[in-house]
Amino acid sequence: MAALSNLKITNHQITLVDQVEEKLLDYFRVMKLKPGDSIPKEQELADALGVGRSVLREALSRLRMFGLVETRTRRGMILTEPSILGGMKRVILPRILGDEALFDLLGFRVALEIGICELVYNNLNDKHLEDLENIVNRGVVFNYGEYTPVSEYEFHTKLYEITGNKTIMEFQEVIRPVSVFLKEKFKAYFLPVNMEIEKTGKRVTHMDLLDLLKKKDKKGFSQAMVKHFAPYYSFLRKKNHSNGNN
Amino acid sequence: MAALSNLKITNHQITLVDQVEEKLLDYFRVMKLKPGDSIPKEQELADALGVGRSVLREALSRLRMFGLVETRTRRGMILTEPSILGGMKRVILPRILGDEALFDLLGFRVALEIGICELVYNNLNDKHLEDLENIVNRGVVFNYGEYTPVSEYEFHTKLYEITGNKTIMEFQEVIRPVSVFLKEKFKAYFLPVNMEIEKTGKRVTHMDLLDLLKKKDKKGFSQAMVKHFAPYYSFLRKKNHSNGNN
DNA sequence: TTATCCTATTTGTCTGACAAATATAAAATA
DNA sequence: TATTTTATATTTGTCAGACAAATAGGATAA
The missing domain is CATH 1.20.120.530 (GntR ligand-binding domain-like)
Structure with a gap:
């Protein structure tokens, strides 16, 4: 049936950062956020997810990479339209x-x-x-x-x-x-x-x-x-x- | 000529993490590293690049995401073959x-x-x-x-x-x-x-x-x-x- | 020689700190 | 009053230090 199910056999254990990344993407989906919408600040997200700011930032760093979020000092973070092939x-x-x-x-x-x-x-x-x-x-x-x-x-x-x-x-x-x-x-x-x-x-x-x-x-x-x-x-x-x- | 050169007009300023990510990829290229090869430990890389460990880890987090590097406690990091469409x-x-x-x-x-x-x-x-x-x-x-x-x-x-x-x-x-x-x-x-x-x-x-x-x-x-x-x-x-x- | 234990090292995570940037409020000026 | 300037507070970017967990490699015991 699912011929590709073996693609996700990740040997290395799932780290907190991986989970937070998933949670963030879920959050965007569930809240139906669109480009331009703002998302909570780092400390709030970290607290809400029960992780340190460093872990949250590592996850955010990934999303920033393909332009899914953008941050500007003091102005908070906003969702942006990602580059599909950027990764x-x-x-x-x-x-x-x-x-x-x-x-x-x-x-x-x-x-x-x-x-x-x-x-x-x-x-x-x-x-x-x-x-x-x-x-x-x-x-x-x-x-x-x-x-x-x-x-x-x-x-x-x-x-x-x-x-x-x-x-x-x-x-x-x-x-x-x-x-x-x-x-x-x-x-x-x-x-x-x-x-x-x-x-x-x-x-x-x-x-x-x-x-x-x-x-x-x-x-x-x-x-x-x-x-x-x-x-x-x-x-x-x-x-x-x-x-x-x- | 290069019809796509306008793809990299990144509005947000280039952060240290972005630079470190680039440097790491360059390092892999220059050293002609292949999957299985080990790379220096975090502190060494951070020192070599003159950045804090957190910045280095944010960059590494990105590479870990598509399975370009894998880390196991105490065993250091190794290069792995990345998932092309993972990103x-x-x-x-x-x-x-x-x-x-x-x-x-x-x-x-x-x-x-x-x-x-x-x-x-x-x-x-x-x-x-x-x-x-x-x-x-x-x-x-x-x-x-x-x-x-x-x-x-x-x-x-x-x-x-x-x-x-x-x-x-x-x-x-x-x-x-x-x-x-x-x-x-x-x-x-x-x-x-x-x-x-x-x-x-x-x-x-x-x-x-x-x-x-x-x-x-x-x-x-x-x-x-x-x-x-x-x-x-x-x-x-x-x-x-x-x-x-x- | 083999099996077990110990220690040192490395990553994963947390916390606190400070600089830089800037939105907002407060103060000064026309 | 309206506008400009200044000051303050807040948020991200970065650093440093700490500790837990895991384990490689050596030390020790059988």
């Missing part, structure tokens, strides 16, 4: 995350990028096409038909931007280091794949994608995007990569 | 997030769900088909051809599961409250849309999706998924929804 940003440290997590993130990114095709197509206007054209025209290919990281970045960032979805845009920024890191770490895999694609002329270029958008060919665009990401799909399908240090 | 889980509080953020999350979810089609298709095996069949067979429709939340949940969760991507699965769990909340809040929008779909016989059912998977019709499956989510797309296209309180 994620901090823990995306490719050198600390294990390969499995990194692969999952790459798969996540690729899936999302395919998934936005519909949104891109729905939102597309002439200004977007013009911008994309400029990006494609100044795009630089550096070896075996691969785009430079900057060109690649500009083009796909523009696609995200066209969706008009800020969370998706932010996600792209957060997850970029992972793609860059994996491409570098496993270049022994990607290089020959790219050479093969180049040789067989099967590459889907940014220009191709743009042309399909210009032609208002929705299905063609979606399918071309899938092809464009083919190297990643084949990479992810082979789960047993060596460490890339050969 | 996100905490701030997805539909009643606190604004409508724009909620819409963005819904769009994110729909895009991702469309995007996983390729991964689902790639990973699909007979056991998966059997499981899906069971889920579809015991699925319950409750009004105007709409599935009950449980049936809907089971089917789509299974699709996520087939991808074999833990981050994607976890994401589904995190974001579910948003879909549920929005569907309830804006049922005045969704109800007539669903009635219309039912009347015109254009509904793509879970059975339809399963049949396409059985037939190994990849393109058909992807396109059917887009149709299956049509109500959401049309909902998101109309940005100026009233508060749903009419």
Whole structure:
């Protein structure tokens, strides 16, 4: 049923701070507080929860981190609208995350990028096409038909931007280091794949994608995007990569 | 260029805790620490950074929250592999997030769900088909051809599961409250849309999706998924929804 | 050699203190 | 009286010290 119930097997014992954090979030929920609403001062909260101010502050520190609460001296604390991916940003440290997590993130990114095709197509206007054209025209290919990281970045960032979805845009920024890191770490895999694609002329270029958008060919665009990401799909399908240090 | 550079305009002044948090993350990066590696004890870190132990602990509390560090009494602290979406889980509080953020999350979810089609298709095996069949067979429709939340949940969760991507699965769990909340809040929008779909016989059912998977019709499956989510797309296209309180 | 106990160390928590900032009240000025 | 300035009180940010609980590692006993 709940396939993910094993995610919360926290080995380390639950500390007071954890409990207070939970209690605070519950408090916000129960009181139906909204951004802008003020919450009691530290001492009051600490007393109400029966903990020291330091414990309360450690819990508050967590909530402050993703902008769920804001405090100004003497003015008390107010609830604010949190940054959804703010927390994620901090823990995306490719050198600390294990390969499995990194692969999952790459798969996540690729899936999302395919998934936005519909949104891109729905939102597309002439200004977007013009911008994309400029990006494609100044795009630089550096070896075996691969785009430079900057060109690649500009083009796909523009696609995200066209969706008009800020969370998706932010996600792209957060997850970029992972793609860059994996491409570098496993270049022994990607290089020959790219050479093969180049040789067989099967590459889907940014220009191709743009042309399909210009032609208002929705299905063609979606399918071309899938092809464009083919190297990643084949990479992810082979789960047993060596460490890339050969 | 950097379309998101305005994300960090933090109004509130940067506190010592924020700085220490940054310094700690830098320290991990620079020292190339990996999960399992131990880090200096609190007092040493505090002294090294020239701050009190309480400030250091507030920063550590944040890192502990996503499982980036773990501490055991007397045994010191060790780095651990963080939970990528752990932070996100905490701030997805539909009643606190604004409508724009909620819409963005819904769009994110729909895009991702469309995007996983390729991964689902790639990973699909007979056991998966059997499981899906069971889920579809015991699925319950409750009004105007709409599935009950449980049936809907089971089917789509299974699709996520087939991808074999833990981050994607976890994401589904995190974001579910948003879909549920929005569907309830804006049922005045969704109800007539669903009635219309039912009347015109254009509904793509879970059975339809399963049949396409059985037939190994990849393109058909992807396109059917887009149709299956049509109500959401049309909902998101109309940005100026009233508060749903009419 | 193995099992048990002791001690020192480290984290978790509490309390009290003070500086900095500022909302509010009080006082001074036009 | 209305407005500006000043003073006070309050609240957060930070530090320091204390102690309990847990336990690693050594000392001691079997």
